[in-house]
Amino acid sequence: MNITIIGAGPIGCYAGYLLAKSGHTVNIYENHPQVGVPIQCTGLLTSDFDQFNLPKESFLINTLTTIEVYTPNNKITFPNQREYLVCRTKFDQFFANLAQQAGAIIHLNHSFQSKEGKNIIIKDTKTNLIKTITPEIIVASDGPLSPTAKAFNIYRQNRKNYYGIQAIVNSPFNPDAYQTFFGQEICPDLFAWIVPESKTKARVGLASQHKTKELFDTFMNKHHFQPLEIQAGLIPLYEPNQILQQDNLYLLGDASGFVKATTLGGLIPGLKQAEILADSIHNKQDYQKQLNPLTQKMKLHLRVHTILAKFTDQDWDYLAHLINQPKIKKIIKQHTRENPAPILIKSLLKEPRFLLYLKHLF
Numbered sequence: 563m564n565i566t567i568i569g570a571g572p573i574g575c576y577a578g579y580l581l582a583k584s585g586h587t588v589n590i591y592e593n594h595p596q597v598g599v600p601i602q603c604t605g606l607l608t609s610d611f612d613q614f615n616l617p618k619e620s621f622l623i624n625t626l627t628t629i630e631v632y633t634p635n636n637k638i639t640f641p642n643q644r645e646y647l648v649c650r651t652k653f654d655q656f657f658a659n660l661a662q663q664a665g666a667i668i669h670l671n672h673s674f675q676s677k678e679g680k681n682i683i684i685k686d687t688k689t690n691l692i693k694t695i696t697p698e699i700i701v702a703s704d705g706p707l708s709p710t711a712k713a714f715n716i717y718r719q720n721r722k723n724y725y726g727i728q729a730i731v732n733s734p735f736n737p738d739a740y741q742t743f744f745g746q747e748i749c750p751d752l753f754a755w756i757v758p759e760s761k762t763k764a765r766v767g768l769a770s771q772h773k774t775k776e777l778f779d780t781f782m783n784k785h786h787f788q789p790l791e792i793q794a795g796l797i798p799l800y801e802p803n804q805i806l807q808q809d810n811l812y813l814l815g816d817a818s819g820f821v822k823a824t825t826l827g828g829l830i831p832g833l834k835q836a837e838i839l840a841d842s843i844h845n846k847q848d849y850q851k852q853l854n855p856l857t858q859k860m861k862l863h864l865r866v867h868t869i870l871a872k873f874t875d876q877d878w879d880y881l882a883h884l885i886n887q888p889k890i891k892k893i894i895k896q897h898t899r900e901n902p903a904p905i906l907i908k909s910l911l912k913e914p915r916f917l918l919y920l921k922h923l924f
């Protein structure tokens with residue numbers, strides 16, 4: 563089949579690789595002149611990345627073994643973890659190379675413009691030349707604002723995005739541990755993070771739907787950090803009513819909103835979704851049906867997010883108190899945050915006081 567992918571992010575390129583490997587003709591159009599630039603991501607992956615069996619050497623910056631969670635007056639430490647910090651430029655280029663080696667063609671400086679009947683219009687932004695193409699399949703992996711989904715009129719109007727800002731800073735850090743900070747003052751609707759690249763350098767940021775820059779500046783000042791570089795971008799909040807396929811158009815990655823609403827991590831869900839998409843196209847299966855197990859996880863993350871977004875500082879401190887019990891930490895240690903269902907079910911069975919928080923669902 564003749565497949566056009568809009569957006570050469572990691573998710574679009576991974577889908578392009580899988581589809582080209584299965585013998586399809588794949589063209590990927592990317593509006594930037596270079597893959598993986600500019601960086602708009604922290605680049606933290608859970609150990610679930612190992613399930614993809616891909617070599618990490620070319621993009622791995624640090625492996626973190628401890629997570630420290632700070633609530634306004636409490637702290638939880640999770641030792642014995644394994645999380646990967648990647649260079650997003652090299653990470654994206656790794657997936658672009660995979661796609662190219664499998665036979666996909668990546669067209670840089672090519673921007674999706676519009677839809678005209680069965681055709682799509684692509685502009686070569688270097689020459690201003692307009693190309694009209696008629697692919698059998700179109701995959702929109704063009705990020706949270708998905709111009710392609712909008713042109714096809716399937717982008718849900720009520721979709722919400724977070725705005726994430728982070729700085730690269732120099733300071734002394736424990737290179738094995740990353741920190742997250744919760745509470746009304748720091749970041750009322752998500753959290754702030756400090757993720758070390760090394761003993762002397764870290765990625766420091768936060769994401770919010772309101773007053774993000776103000777919150778970020780306050781956090782930076784509190785820690786006396788001076789930014790060496792600022793990176794920022796939108797992150798979609800999962801929208802359960804977003805249609806994921808219509809006729810020959812498929813939505814993928816941030817374009818589809820498949821991001822964990824609890825942490826705004828989109829890389830692992832997106833890569834998993836790319837595998838399901840490639841399989842659905844190749845084996846002529848119903849994409850939305852095949853996605854169902856992943857969709858259920860996205861919905862659960864959204865429910866947990868709905869609860870956490872209403873937390874007071876007291877709620878955060880009490881949650882930390884409940885989680886700090888060895889019986890709960892033992893459960894959390896057995897799972898990653900990619901799959902919250904077993905953590906939630908087992909924790910509720912061991913500690914019914916977690917039920918208190920269900921009031922925030924309504």
Ligand SMILES: Cc1cc2nc3c(=O)[nH]c(=O)nc-3n(C[C@H](O)[C@H](O)[C@H](O)COP(=O)(O)OP(=O)(O)OC[C@H]3O[C@@H](n4cnc5c(N)ncnc54)[C@H](O)[C@@H]3O)c2cc1C
Nearest residue numbers: 569571573593604605606674704705726795815816828829
């Ligand atoms: C500050 C911040 C921190 C983050 N931290 C993490 C993290 O630690 N871990 C994690 O898992 N996720 C994180 N995320 C989310 C993660 O970056 C995204 O989920 C991920 O990039 C999604 O990949 P994608 O390929 O779907 O989209 P993108 O990476 O956004 O790629 C989309 C591509 O489409 C291109 N494009 C857009 N419009 C057009 C057009 N009209 N024509 C052609 N091409 C077009 C864009 O240029 C881009 O290259 C973070 C996001 C932000 C903003």
